[in-house]
Amino acid sequence: MRGLSRGGREMGRITYETVIGLEVHAQLLTRSKIFCGCPVSYGAEPNTHVCPVCLGLPGALPVLNREAVSMAIEMGLATHCRVASESVFARKNYFYPDCPKNYQISMYDKPLCEDGYVEIDMDGDIRKIGLERIHLEDDAGKLIHDAAGVSLVDFNRCGVPLIEIVSRPDMRSPEEATGYLVRLRQILRYLEICDGNMEEGSLRCDVNISLRPEGDEVLGTKTEIKNLNSFKAIEMGIRFEIDRQREVLEGGGEISQVTNLWDADEKRLVMMRSKEYAHDYRYFPEPDLLPLHVDDSRIEEIRGRIPELALDRERRFRKDYGLSPYDAGVLCAEQRIADYFEKVASLTDNAKTSSNWIMREVMEELKSTGGSIEDFLVGPEHLAALIELVQTDVISGAAGREVFKEMAKRGEEAEVVLDRLGLRQISEGGELDRFIDEVLAEHPAEVERFRNGEGKLLGFFVGQVMKKSGGKANPKKTGDMIRERLSG
Amino acid sequence: MIDLTELSIQGLQEELASDRARPTDVVGSYLEKIERRDGAVKAFLEVFGSEAMERAAALEKEGRRDRPLYGVPVAVKDNICTRGFPTTCASRILENYRPPYNATVVERLLDAGAVVIGKTNLDEFAMGSSTENSAYAVTRNPWNLECAPGGSSGGSAAAVAARLAPVALGSDTGGSIRQPAAFCGVVGLKGTYGRVSRYGLVAFASSLDQIGPITRTVEDCAAVMEAIAGHDPHDATSIPGPPPALARESVGDISDLRVAMPSRLGEWDLESSVREATEGAFEALREADIRPETVDLPDVDASIACYYVLANAEASSNLARYDGVKYGLRVPSDSLGAMYERTRGIGFGEEVKRRILLGTYVLSSGYYEAYYAKAQQVKAKICDEFARIFELHDLILLPTAPTPAFRIGEKVDDPIAMYLSDIFTTPANIAGLPAISIPAGISGEGLPVGLQLIAGAGGEAALLRGARFLERVLRFNERFALDAGPLEGGA
Numbered sequence: 018m019r020g021l022s023r024g025g026r027e028m029g030r031i032t033y034e035t036v037i038g039l040e041v042h043a044q045l046l047t048r049s050k051i052f053c054g055c056p057v058s059y060g061a062e063p064n065t066h067v068c069p070v071c072l073g074l075p076g077a078l079p080v081l082n083r084e085a086v087s088m089a090i091e092m093g094l095a096t097h098c099r100v101a102s103e104s105v106f107a108r109k110n111y112f113y114p115d116c117p118k119n120y121q122i123s124m125y126d127k128p129l130c131e132d133g134y135v136e137i138d139m140d141g142d143i144r145k146i147g148l149e150r151i152h153l154e155d156d157a158g159k160l161i162h163d164a165a166g167v168s169l170v171d172f173n174r175c176g177v178p179l180i181e182i183v184s185r186p187d188m189r190s191p192e193e194a195t196g197y198l199v200r201l202r203q204i205l206r207y208l209e210i211c212d213g214n215m216e217e218g219s220l221r222c223d224v225n226i227s228l229r230p231e232g233d234e235v236l237g238t239k240t241e242i243k244n245l246n247s248f249k250a251i252e253m254g255i256r257f258e259i260d261r262q263r264e265v266l267e268g269g270g271e272i273s274q275v276t277n278l279w280d281a282d283e284k285r286l287v288m289m290r291s292k293e294y295a296h297d298y299r300y301f302p303e304p305d306l307l308p309l310h311v312d313d314s315r316i317e318e319i320r321g322r323i324p325e326l327a328l329d330r331e332r333r334f335r336k337d338y339g340l341s342p343y344d345a346g347v348l349c350a351e352q353r354i355a356d357y358f359e360k361v362a363s364l365t366d367n368a369k370t371s372s373n374w375i376m377r378e379v380m381e382e383l384k385s386t387g388g389s390i391e392d393f394l395v396g397p398e399h400l401a402a403l404i405e406l407v408q409t410d411v412i413s414g415a416a417g418r419e420v421f422k423e424m425a426k427r428g429e430e431a432e433v434v435l436d437r438l439g440l441r442q443i444s445e446g447g448e449l450d451r452f453i454d455e456v457l458a459e460h461p462a463e464v465e466r467f468r469n470g471e472g473k474l475l476g477f478f479v480g481q482v483m484k485k486s487g488g489k490a491n492p493k494k495t496g497d498m499i500r501e502r503l504s505g
Numbered sequence: 506m507i508d509l510t511e512l513s514i515q516g517l518q519e520e521l522a523s524d525r526a527r528p529t530d531v532v533g534s535y536l537e538k539i540e541r542r543d544g545a546v547k548a549f550l551e552v553f554g555s556e557a558m559e560r561a562a563a564l565e566k567e568g569r570r571d572r573p574l575y576g577v578p579v580a581v582k583d584n585i586c587t588r589g590f591p592t593t594c595a596s597r598i599l600e601n602y603r604p605p606y607n608a609t610v611v612e613r614l615l616d617a618g619a620v621v622i623g624k625t626n627l628d629e630f631a632m633g634s635s636t637e638n639s640a641y642a643v644t645r646n647p648w649n650l651e652c653a654p655g656g657s658s659g660g661s662a663a664a665v666a667a668r669l670a671p672v673a674l675g676s677d678t679g680g681s682i683r684q685p686a687a688f689c690g691v692v693g694l695k696g697t698y699g700r701v702s703r704y705g706l707v708a709f710a711s712s713l714d715q716i717g718p719i720t721r722t723v724e725d726c727a728a729v730m731e732a733i734a735g736h737d738p739h740d741a742t743s744i745p746g747p748p749p750a751l752a753r754e755s756v757g758d759i760s761d762l763r764v765a766m767p768s769r770l771g772e773w774d775l776e777s778s779v780r781e782a783t784e785g786a787f788e789a790l791r792e793a794d795i796r797p798e799t800v801d802l803p804d805v806d807a808s809i810a811c812y813y814v815l816a817n818a819e820a821s822s823n824l825a826r827y828d829g830v831k832y833g834l835r836v837p838s839d840s841l842g843a844m845y846e847r848t849r850g851i852g853f854g855e856e857v858k859r860r861i862l863l864g865t866y867v868l869s870s871g872y873y874e875a876y877y878a879k880a881q882q883v884k885a886k887i888c889d890e891f892a893r894i895f896e897l898h899d900l901i902l903l904p905t906a907p908t909p910a911f912r913i914g915e916k917v918d919d920p921i922a923m924y925l926s927d928i929f930t931t932p933a934n935i936a937g938l939p940a941i942s943i944p945a946g947i948s949g950e951g952l953p954v955g956l957q958l959i960a961g962a963g964g965e966a967a968l969l970r971g972a973r974f975l976e977r978v979l980r981f982n983e984r985f986a987l988d989a990g991p992l993e994g995g996a
Binding site: 075305 | 594604703741742877
C-alpha cells in the first residue's frame with residue numbers, strides 16, 4: 018500500500034499519489050432539535066418526536082436552537098477554525114421522501130466556521146489535516162423499505178442538528194483518513210457534543226478520493242463514497258476505490274465523477290449516480306431565518322469551556338507521567354478513562370503501575386462487560402487502595418487481580434473482599450516458616466541440586482510454598498527466606 | 506333592532522356592552538347575510554356556521570367582555586392555518602388538508618375574543634391579482650359582479666365589502682391585501698415586515714409575506730392590527746419587543762406629518778378615476794395646510810421585476826413540500842418520480858406552475874447571478890432609497906393600483922398585464938414597509954378607487970393616523986354605498 022501512495026517513478030511506470038478528503042456529519046447532543054422543540058433521541062417509536070416544524074407542515078417556521086450553535090462553535094474552536102461573525106443559513110433544494118420540506122436548511126457560502134485543522138499522529142509524525150469549513154444543518158428522516166415493497170418514512174430524526182465538517186484534500190492514505198477520523202471523533206466526544214456512534218449513524222462519513230501522478234500539483238478527478246458506517250468500512254472502501262482508479266488510469270482510461278455507495282453486507286462499492294445526474298441544489302439564503310451573528314464575547318465564553326483535548330493530554334501524560342506514546346494514547350482515547358487514570362495516579366503516586374492496572378484490568382473488565390467507566394463500580398480511590406495493598410505486599414499481584422474482579426462485580430472495597438476471601442498475603446512469621454520447612458523436607462533431592470548450584474530451582478520451591486499457602490504466601494519474601502535457609 | 510352587520514367594531518362593542526346584542530346575535534346576523542349573499546359573491550370557501558355559533562355561545566358564558574375583539578366575527582384567508590378546519594390555499598394539492606395547529610394570528614384573534622366564521626377564497630397559494638386563480642371558485646366584486654375583487658385576498662376583501670364579515674384577514678406578498686381592498690372599497694393594511702407573525706401562514710414568498718387586516722374603517726383596522734401584531738417566538742423574522750398600541754396611537758392630529766408626493770405621478774399610466782382620486786387627496790391635504798413635497802420614488806418598473814424574481818424564487822422552494830408523500834393530494838404512480846410529477850402536475854394550477862418554473866430557473870446554477878443575485882442588489886437599492894425618503898418624510902401618498910377593478914376574464918390570459926396591477930404595491934413589500942389602502946373615490950362605472958399610504962419601517966401609527974385623516978375628509982363611506990340588490994338576486 019505504501020508504494021501506492023508514496024514513492025516516485027519506479028521502473029519507468031507512473032506511480033500515483035492518493036488524495037483523500039472527508040465530509041463528516043456529526044449529530045449534536047442537544048436536548049431539542051435544531052429548529053423546533055422536539056426531543057432528540059435515538060430509537061423512539063417512529064413519528065413520535067415530530068411537530069409541524071420538523072414535519073415541514075404548511076405554514077410552520079424554523080427557529081434556531083442556540084445550544085446547537087454553541088456546540089458548532091465549540092467544535093470550530095477546538096479545531097482551530099475562524100468563527101464567522103456573520104453566517105447565513107441557506108436552502109439546499111432537492112426532492113427526496115425523507116426530507117419533508119424537500120429542501121434542507123444548511124449553510125452555503127457563509128458557513129459558521131472556516132479554515133481550521135486537526136493534528137494527527139502518524140507513527141510519531143504530526144500531520145496537520147486542514148479543515149475547509151464546519152457548518153450547521155438539519156438531518157433528514159429515515160426511509161424504511163418493507164418486504165412488501167412499501168416504503169415508510171420515520172421523521173423522528175428529521176431536524177436533529179448536524180454539523181458537517183469538511184476537510185481539505187490533505188490525506189494521502191487510508192491510514193491517514195482513519196487516523197483523522199479517529200481524532201475528529203475523539204474531539205467531538207471530549208467536547209461532549211456528539212456521541213460518535215457510527216453504527217447508529219450519529220457520526221457519518223463521506224469520502225472523496227482522487228489519484229494523481231506523483232509530483233503533480235493538479236488534483237485528479239475525484240469520486241465520492243457514501244454510506245461508510247464504520248472505520249473498517251472506510252478503510253476498505255478507500256482501498257477498493259484506490260485500486261479501481263489506479264486500474265482505470267493504468268489502462269489509459271479516465272476517471273469519471275461518480276458517487277459510490279458502500280454496501281456493508283457485500284463489502285463492495287455500488288455506483289449510485291454519475292455526474293450527468295448531479296444535483297443542482299439551487300442554494301439561496303433561507304428567508305425564514307435571520308443571518309446568524311456571533312460576537313466575540315460569546316466566542317470567548319465558549320472557548321473558556323473547551324477542555325484539554327486528547328492530543329494535548331497525551332503529550333502531557335508522556336511528559337509528566339513518563340508514559341509511552343502507546344499507553345498515553347490508549348488512556349487518552351476516552352476522556353473519562355484519562356480522568357480516572359489521573360485520579361488513581363495521584364492517589365498512588367505511581368503512574369506506571371496505575372497505567373498498567375487501568376490498561377489491563379480496568380479496560381478488560383469494561384470490555385468484557387460492555388460497561389462504561391462512568392458506571393464502573395470500582396472508583397478511582399478504591400483502585401488506588403487496592404494498588405497500595407499490592408505495593409506494600411499485603412497481597413500478591415495475583416490475589417490483587419482476583420480481588421479486583423470481586424470489587425468490579427460487587428462494588429465492595431478491597432479490604433472487605435480481602436477479608437471475605439481470606440487473601441491477606443503471608444509475608445512473615447511461623448506460618449510461612451512452617452510452609453517452607455515442609456516443602457524443603459518433601460524435596461530433599463531438589464534441595465541437594467540447589468545447593469550444588471542449580472539456582473533456577475528457587476522458583477520451584479517458591480511455587481510449592483505458594484501452592485501450600487493457597488496463593489497467600491508473598492512470593493518475593495518466600496524466595497528470600499528459602500535462599501537464606503539453603504545458603505547456610 | 507339595528508342591522509348588526511352595518512356596525513363597526515366599536516359599534517358592535519357598544520351593542521354587546523349594553524346587552525342590546527349578544528355574540529350569538531352578531532354571529533347569527535353575519536351567517537344569515539352569508540347565506541343570502543355569498544351565493545352571488547362566493548367570497549367564502551368554507552363557512553364554519555355551527556362551530557362559530559358554538560364559539561359565540563361559549564363567549565357569552567365566559568363573559569370577559571373587555572376583550573378588544575369580543576364577539577367580533579372574522580373571516581380568514583384560506584392560506585392561514587386553522588386547526589382542524591380545511592386550509593386549502595385554494596389549491597387542489599391541499600384539498601381536504603386540515604392543519605393540526607392554529608396560525609399565531611388565529612390564536613391571537615381567539616385570545617382577543619373574536620369568532621372565526623369561515624375561510625375565504627384566494628388565488629391559489631396567493632399567486633395572482635384577481636382571485637381567478639382559485640381551484641375552487643371565482644369570487645365576484647360586490648360592487649359589480651362582472652368584475653374581479655382583485656387578489657390574491659379577493660375573498661377577504663369581497664366578504665368585508667358585502668357585509669359578510671366586519672373583519673377579514675388577508676396576506677400581502679406584493680399587494681395582495683391592498684389591491685383587493687382598493688378594488689372592493691374597503692381598508693387593507695400590511696404592516697412592517699415582521700410586525701405580524703407568519704407562523705401558520707402558508708408561505709408563498711417568505712421574505713415578503715405579511716398577514717394583515719381588511720376592514721371597513723381605519724379605526725377597525727388599527728384595532729385588529731393591534732390584536733394580531735407583536736413578537737412571536739415561533740417566527741424568527743418577527744420584530745422583537747412589544748408592538749405599538751395602535752388603537753390609541755393612530756388617533757390624533759396630523760399637522761406634524763410630512764407627506765410626500767411621487768415626482769413621476771404625472772407620467773404614470775393611471776385611469777382617470779384613479780388620477781382624480783389621488784389628486785383629490787393631495788388637495789384635501791393642502792386644504793388642511795399640509796404641503797406635500799415631491800420625492801423621487803424607487804423605480805416602480807424595477808421594483809416589479811425584482812419582485813417577480815425574488816417572490817418566485819422563494820415560492821419554487823416553499824412549494825416543493827407539496828409532493829404527495831405526507832398530506833394533501835397524491836396521484837399514485839408506479840415510481841416515486843412519476844408520483845411526484847403527476848401529483849404536482851394535477852395538483853397545481855397554471856399560474857402556480859408558471860411561477861415554480863420561473864423561480865426554479867432564476868435559482869439555477871448559471872442563472873443565479875444574473876437573476877436572483879441581481880434582484881437582491883435591486884432590493885438593497887430600493888430599501889436604501891426608501892430609507893432616505895423616510896429620513897425627511899413620514900408618509901408617501903400614491904395610488905394603490907393603476908385602475909379600479911377589471912372584468913373577470915379580462916387579464917387571465919395575459920400574465921404580464923395581471924402582474925402590472927401590482928406595480929404600486931410591490932415596492933412596500935420589497936422594502937418591508939407598512940402600507941395601507943383606503944377607499945378614496947368612485948369611478949365612472951361605479952367602482953371604488955383606492956389610495957395608498959406608505960410609511961417608514963415601524964411607522965404603523967403614523968400611517969393609520971394619516972389614513973384616518975384622509976378617511977374623514979374624503980368621506981367615502983358616507984358618499985358611496987354598495988348596491989346590495991344584485992348580491993341578493995335583485996336587479
